[in-house]
Amino acid sequence: MTEIGTFRESDARDLAPRLLGWTLISRIGGEEVAGRIVETEAYLDASDPASHAATRGGMTSRNRRMFGPGGTAYVYFVYGRHWCFNVVAGPEGSPGAVLVRALEPLGGTEVMLRRRGGREPLASGPARLCEALGIDGAFDGHDLSRPPLRLECGGVAAGEVAVSGRIGVSRAERLPLRFYIRGNPHVSTGPHEPAASGVA
DNA sequence: ATACCGATGGACT
DNA sequence: GTCCATCGGTATA
Structure with a gap:
């Protein structure tokens, strides 16, 4: 359950809540930056x-x-300017991925701030965290068990996981496939979500 | 060949 | 709250 290899045995719906509390560590560009995953969505x-x-x-x-x-x-490119990062789920041949929507910065915040052009938040939002960690299309297909971009296992108590509909999608927007750590201030707030407090 | 549009974020009223 | 930059992928002809 805590090994990255088990990601091949879970589909995206199961993996998305389990990724909460994991740490994403980037040494892209030679500078170490890390964040705790606080918000995910299953596709x-x-x-x-x-x-x-x-x-x-x-x-x-x-x-x-x-x-x-x-x-x-x-890793894919959207709106002509942004990168988004997903963790692939399931065995080879069966599609599915978990979009990482927000990180709680744990280290290298000065590097993140510089990459973000001095703007905050540093890593709340799928494109913002890619910018802060230096993730771009070169990492599409990268094995996340090895540097310079890797996952370290973690988790949160079941009672801390909140669920809602996905943000920014125009289809199947009501499906309960967004997961976040209840009350965590680094969760991105969606276009029409007042704050990350309630359950779905 | 070409038209359409998005798993966003930043600027602005 | 609203508007839209910017461009690759996908759909369509």
């Missing part, structure tokens, strides 16, 4: 209309890493 297979796996052609050049083995990265 499932072709039956999930909000998932990149739900494309007519099945596996495509963009989404192919979603079909890779659990424990690797799926």
Whole structure:
């Protein structure tokens, strides 16, 4: 349960809440930066209309890493300017990934602040955390058990996990596939979510 | 070939 | 609260 290898045995729906409390450590560019995962979202297979796996052609050049083995990265580019980072779930061949939406900074905050152009928050929001950690398309498919970008196991008490609908999607937005640490101030607040306090 | 649009964030009223 | 930059991937012709 705490080994990264078990990511191959869980689908994205199961993995998303379990990733809360894990640490993501980046040594990209030679500078170590780390954060605790406080918010995730699950994106499932072709039956999930909000998932990149739900494309007519099945596996495509963009989404192919979603079909890779659990424990690797799926990194994609959106809105012409932002990168988003996912942890792939499930065995090779079955698509699914967990979008990491927010980190609680644990170390290297000066590096994060510099990469963020002096703007806060440092790592609350999927594109902000990629900028703070130096993650870009070069890490699409990267094995997250090894440097320069790796996961270290962690977790939170079951009672601290809150659930809601996913943010920023226009389809299947009500499915309870967003997970966050209740009350954590580094959880990103969505467009229409007042604050990270309630349950879904 | 080409039109459409997004798993966002920052600037602005 | 609203607006929109910016561009690769996907869908369509």
